[in-house]
Amino acid sequence: MLKWLHPYAKAEHSYALAGKLMPWFLILTIPSFLVGIVWGLAFAPADYQQGDSFRIIYIHVPAAMMAMAAYSTMAIAAFVGLVWQVRLAEMAVAATAPIGAVYTFIALFTGAAWGKPMWGAWWVWDARLTSELILLFVYMGIIALYNAFSDKVLAGRAASILTLVGVINLPIIHFSVVWWNTLHQGATITKFEQPSIATEMLIPLLMMIFSFATFLGFMILYRFRNELLQREQHRAWVVKLVQAKQRG
Amino acid sequence: MFNVFIQVVRQDLLAAFRHQSAILNPIWFFIIVVTLFPLGLGTDPTLLSRIAPGVIWVAALLAALLSFERLFKDDYIDGSLEQMMLSPYPLAWLVSAKVLAHWLLTSLPILIISPLLAIFLSLQIDAFYALSLTLLIGTPILSLLGAIGVALTVGLRKGGILLSLIMLPLSIPILIFSTMAVEAAASGQDYLGFVLLLAAMLVGAITLAPFAIAAALRVSIS
Amino acid sequence: MFNVFIQVVRQDLLAAFRHQSAILNPIWFFIIVVTLFPLGLGTDPTLLSRIAPGVIWVAALLAALLSFERLFKDDYIDGSLEQMMLSPYPLAWLVSAKVLAHWLLTSLPILIISPLLAIFLSLQIDAFYALSLTLLIGTPILSLLGAIGVALTVGLRKGGILLSLIMLPLSIPILIFSTMAVEAAASGQDYLGFVLLLAAMLVGAITLAPFAIAAALRVSIS
Amino acid sequence: MLECKDLTCVREQRVLFKQLNLIVKPGEILHIEGPNGVGKSSLLALLTGLSSAYSGDVYWQQQKITAQRETYYQDLLYLGHKSGVKAELTALENCQGFQRLYSSQTDVDLYDVLLKVGLVGYEDIPAAQLSAGQQRRIALARMYFTECKLWILDEPFTSLDKEAIKSLETCLIKHAQQGGIVVLTTHQALSIPEANYKKLFLTKATVEEHYV
Amino acid sequence: MLECKDLTCVREQRVLFKQLNLIVKPGEILHIEGPNGVGKSSLLALLTGLSSAYSGDVYWQQQKITAQRETYYQDLLYLGHKSGVKAELTALENCQGFQRLYSSQTDVDLYDVLLKVGLVGYEDIPAAQLSAGQQRRIALARMYFTECKLWILDEPFTSLDKEAIKSLETCLIKHAQQGGIVVLTTHQALSIPEANYKKLFLTKATVEEHYV
Numbered sequence A: 001m002l003k004w005l006h007p008y009a010k011a012e013h014s015y016a017l018a019g020k021l022m023p024w025f026l027i028l029t030i031p032s033f034l035v036g037i038v039w040g041l042a043f044a045p046a047d048y049q050q051g052d053s054f055r056i057i058y059i060h061v062p063a064a065m066m067a068m069a070a071y072s073t074m075a076i077a078a079f080v081g082l083v084w085q086v087r088l089a090e091m092a093v094a095a096t097a098p099i100g101a102v103y104t105f106i107a108l109f110t111g112a113a114w115g116k117p118m119w120g121a122w123w124v125w126d127a128r129l130t131s132e133l134i135l136l137f138v139y140m141g142i143i144a145l146y147n148a149f150s151d152k153v154l155a156g157r158a159a160s161i162l163t164l165v166g167v168i169n170l171p172i173i174h175f176s177v178v179w180w181n182t183l184h185q186g187a188t189i190t191k192f193e194q195p196s197i198a199t200e201m202l203i204p205l206l207m208m209i210f211s212f213a214t215f216l217g218f219m220i221l222y223r224f225r226n227e228l229l230q231r232e233q234h235r236a237w238v239v240k241l242v243q244a245k246q247r248g
Numbered sequence B, C: 001m002f003n004v005f006i007q008v009v010r011q012d013l014l015a016a017f018r019h020q021s022a023i024l025n026p027i028w029f030f031i032i033v034v035t036l037f038p039l040g041l042g043t044d045p046t047l048l049s050r051i052a053p054g055v056i057w058v059a060a061l062l063a064a065l066l067s068f069e070r071l072f073k074d075d076y077i078d079g080s081l082e083q084m085m086l087s088p089y090p091l092a093w094l095v096s097a098k099v100l101a102h103w104l105l106t107s108l109p110i111l112i113i114s115p116l117l118a119i120f121l122s123l124q125i126d127a128f129y130a131l132s133l134t135l136l137i138g139t140p141i142l143s144l145l146g147a148i149g150v151a152l153t154v155g156l157r158k159g160g161i162l163l164s165l166i167m168l169p170l171s172i173p174i175l176i177f178s179t180m181a182v183e184a185a186a187s188g189q190d191y192l193g194f195v196l197l198l199a200a201m202l203v204g205a206i207t208l209a210p211f212a213i214a215a216a217l218r219v220s221i222s
Numbered sequence D, E: 001m002l003e004c005k006d007l008t009c010v011r012e013q014r015v016l017f018k019q020l021n022l023i024v025k026p027g028e029i030l031h032i033e034g035p036n037g038v039g040k041s042s043l044l045a046l047l048t049g050l051s052s053a054y055s056g057d058v059y060w061q062q063q064k065i066t067a068q069r070e071t072y073y074q075d076l077l078y079l080g081h082k083s084g085v086k087a088e089l090t091a092l093e094n095c096q097g098f099q100r101l102y103s104s105q106t107d108v109d110l111y112d113v114l115l116k117v118g119l120v121g122y123e124d125i126p127a128a129q130l131s132a133g134q135q136r137r138i139a140l141a142r143m144y145f146t147e148c149k150l151w152i153l154d155e156p157f158t159s160l161d162k163e164a165i166k167s168l169e170t171c172l173i174k175h176a177q178q179g180g181i182v183v184l185t186t187h188q189a190l191s192i193p194e195a196n197y198k199k200l201f202l203t204k205a206t207v208e209e210h211y212v
């Protein structure tokens, strides 16, 4: 594990690796997003109950899933960072938090916009909605804590600890629909047996989920590189990089 | 080893008793918040008894929150926290003693006076039992979680409100389970499941939180 | 003279902006407290809209309360309060500047986001106008009264909860008038009377409180 | 001229000193000495009017200070154990704050002042991130542009390095020679020319005197 | 034996010192000197393990301190800018607290210790109501009953009067002569016999060295 990690625990290598991976994520994102969104919004059949308003699903569900996926990523990075003392992993935590917060906000916002036609109210105190709101709070807490430290190494470590403590919220969000009887939809597509959604609706949804996921990856890498540059701005390799940029 | 634990608890209690107001304050705050609600919401007894468990729990949570800042802040300012971190005993162990002392000083009094408030808010007897039970199990979890938050923010100026930002989301699950238990009790249903869930969380918190607190302190103080 | 006023306000805002979290924190706290209630009380929209004004006001009060400690405490600890008392300008004047800065930092943001929370708690539009108006007039009174409390307790360690003890009873009248105004508005009645009453209290507070604060500080710092 | 007559200081029913009389004239540096806990800081707090005496009065230019607070404070610069430096603000911002509060000159070159206290290069760092001595230097910066006549300084040399101590001493002497008054406490020996220098030894009140 | 190898300290991306090597043997008193803000306190914090170095390691009895925290802390007494005295508790109660945490002897006569630091007569007053120097003396009391071998003291002489400084110096010398190690910073001159005394001048990193 450590042997495998080690070369990339070096800042410069990780910077280069992240730079190499980034375009691939973008290449995967753009077509799947375009196809998914056009298919979903224009061509997929309207829901027999919900009419066209169901199309929000193509934003809502991917965003909600990625909100949680981002948190899981952070939790893993935090664990790696704290246990094996990998500073770069802690940086990844800091880099991911704002993206996760934005995804969460999108999920909340689209959910609220969807709730208005469906349930007749922008907001109800449903278990799933509430726990998603809590997730947003947790994200904000992590970001605020990270910003409150002036020494960014310490800030990263503190944010990692808080991330791990906040993990208790993930199962609560996911199982909230099971544990409480709620207004919100139960699992529709993640069920193991036959998904209870029409295939024509499902395929664009899956494409959207895929594109959101790759975009998440892209954004994490992007912010991670920025974080690296900022933290190591006085190191020789960054200086060299900047000089090369200026010359070229 | 055990001696040191006792000594830390003793010193904290002693320092608090020296400032008698430090003991009475959380209770007073709690009472005042609970009485604010009938004032703010009107005095219809059915409405009151309906919102009573929620109000009492929220008040307990806020009282705990307000008193948290004290948990390590004084020790940080006067330097005893540094000293604690340089002691040959495991930091997680010393820190547990401090959390225990804090719980004894802030939550135990609230637990003791809750019957009085139940009367204020026209709570039924079943719901009251459930409320006491959830407070008994839930408040230590709050103290442990809160201590992590405090440990993370103690080195920062203006940590106070950042702390509540960090801590409230973490304590919401406890709030939810507890009020659900009380509601179940009030409507005559079985609430053991919720209580067991809380108990499981307590066990988890007792075993893991001290280490998280210690780690957080090592980050904050450096 | 006016220059100094501006300078004091400026420095306080600057110090707060330096710690960006210091500005956002009261809002976050406020939001979180407001969301706690639906969690603790159940999610019935009619119940919620009924208790909404009370909850928002109590939350604003608590947010103000939590941030009060900051008002003079930092200045006390780092000695700038002593310096302020030894300045040739009238203490009451300097202190007003500090209270203004504090209001700008803590209550104004709350005022600005209250529409969002009104949606959360399914508040009607009439009641919402009344609520905003009472918050606009009421929170400066809170800040001024709170400052007296802070000034009295700043020299004491463990002032935090003692402060809330002193301050909450003082702010109860404001809470009552405000929620009465909002309730009147919600039921379509005229609420101007309450608002005028609050406005009169505000005028009284602005003229008298600075002197009380100055006197209290002279007692605390000696 | 700073004067105190029959000053008695009681803290928690314990007499620290009794009927203290004192005159400090322009051009003098008064060094108050005495063992720990004898009441030096308490005496300084009485002189500034921050706390009020059990009995006796303090006079500035022949008038009681309680009767002329605002004029007195126009002439007074006090530096206590706590330094009055805001931890969130940078050295420069702190100085700007002092300037508004203590000085009517608006065209002081603050960079020049920072140069004098040796903080150039650190002017943009929040005070919280400076070392103990550097924070103390920020507090001392106000002496370089104040027009106050009376300086009351409680252990001003704490955490300063040798060079800073020397330059502060020079500053005090210069102030005295320009007709100012300095009252200070410190446990360190000072090297100040005889002409300006005056010492006051505070000693512990005897047991009989312990209670009023 | 305390040793550090290639210690580099970076604070907010600014190098304070680079590749510092240091050996302190039993019986030695190491006095770290240098101007304000050069990094003395930061160095001491690294030596105690309170903060972790950018690179390099600290060794105690030939082992890394990070690998043997608990044994190291059994041998270490640290006194920082903050004194670790609880303001609500009296001098006596504070000492009892220290005793439990630092000493395995349970029969130390604490009144005797208070006598040594000159706090007799004040043992029942909460520390908050003592003078600056008296509070400092409470913190110093722990040196009179600790069995720790290594003492790390950051400006221990702050706010002490002359007599207290002298007796603290004697105490340090005695500790060294019994085979202990003292590492301290102070801006005051010390009068310590040559045999035990060692000085380290820290100087500011040059501009080229400023960033790692």
Ligand code: HEM
Pocket (backbone or CB within 6 Å): A057, A060, A061, A064, A065, A107, A108, A109, A110, A111, A112, A113, A114, A115, A116, A118, A128, A129, A130, A132, A133, A173, A174, A184, A185, A186, A187, A188, A189, A190
């Ligand atoms: C603010 C309001 C809402 C929030 C915060 C919210 C939150 C979420 C979350 C977190 C998920 C992902 C769950 C998981 O992956 O385990 C999700 C999935 C979903 N949501 Fe919402 N939602 C909201 C409103 C709505 C509305 C109004 C509808 C439609 C009636 C809706 C329909 C769905 C559907 C169909 C899924 C996919 C379920 C699955 O396959 O697991 N949501 N939502």
Ligand SMILES: Nc1ncnc2c1ncn2[C@@H]1O[C@H](COP(=O)(O)OP(=O)(O)OP(=O)(O)O)[C@@H](O)[C@H]1O
Pocket (backbone or CB within 6 Å): D125, D128, D129, D130, D131, D132, D133, D134, D159, D161, E011, E012, E016, E034, E035, E036, E037, E038, E039, E040, E041, E042, E043
């Ligand atoms: N908490 C902190 N965060 C960031 N930087 C700091 C912090 N404390 C100190 N520094 C920086 O580290 C440098 C050294 O500080 P340190 O406290 O070690 O100095 P010192 O040698 O002890 O000085 P003094 O004699 O004034 O006590 C200072 O220049 C300061 O800018």
Ligand SMILES: Nc1ncnc2c1ncn2[C@@H]1O[C@H](COP(=O)(O)OP(=O)(O)OP(=O)(O)O)[C@@H](O)[C@H]1O
Pocket (backbone or CB within 6 Å): D011, D012, D016, D034, D035, D036, D037, D038, D039, D040, D041, D042, D043, E125, E128, E129, E130, E131, E132, E133, E134, E159, E161
């Ligand atoms: N806040 C207080 N409340 C009550 N008594 C106090 C307080 N501060 C100081 N004292 C008492 O007054 C006496 C004198 O204190 P003071 O601070 O004036 O001493 P000092 O001469 O400045 O000593 P040092 O050299 O240690 O600074 C002390 O013995 C102390 O017990």
Ligand SMILES: [Mg+2]
Pocket (backbone or CB within 6 Å): D040, D041, D042, D154, E131, E132, E133
């Ligand atoms: Mg003193």
Ligand SMILES: [Mg+2]
Pocket (backbone or CB within 6 Å): D131, D132, D133, E040, E041, E042, E154
């Ligand atoms: Mg230092």
